[in-house]
Amino acid sequence: MSPCFDMCQDSAMSILESVPQEQAVTCCGLATSPVTQEDAARLAPVFKALGDPVRLRMASLIAAQPEVCVCDITPAFDLSSGTISHHLKQLREAGLVSCERRGTYVFYWINPEALGALSALLAVSAPVPAHVP
Template identity: 60%
Template sequence: MFRALGDPVRLRLMSMIASVPEICVCDLTPEFALSGPTISHHLKVLRDAGLVESDRRGTWVWYRVRADAFRQLGALLHIPAPTEASA
């Protein structure tokens, strides 16, 4: 998961996808100065890493965050606040 998020384009895509319940690839692509196939590649990396899921509706593909993946990332990144006794 961290490797997938290590690329600035994928991190930005992930941020955009996480900011809404779901988003169409047609709304993601214009936000980047990259070709459609390049954006599709980055989205595939995010899918393969288990960070997002997608489904095709007609011509377009819609993406949403996988909540369980976000919970896993959150657990890995959780740093407990220091307690009064250890501070």
């Protein structure tokens, strides 16, 4: 069992996994069909993870590069390393990022599928017939 096994396995994969193959990633938009209670319970935590300014910047920072070392993340925020770790864990458990330890350092990268799923959910391609007051 790899060193950081436990740490790196706590991803919830809440969006993609445990979904009945059919519509893959809750696939087609908040507006097309009402989100079920189960979907909401699964998706809301992901939005919540992005609902903190620190984590949003963190996710962005990670997403902007193939991978980022924690030691490069920490100095970008005026927070204790414990707090940084806490936020990274939130992002991890939301399935938004993954990590791996390589020697001394731990590297994080974004999970594009997770972002993509959220993006698709919010996409308004041919939505609602437009509101006319």
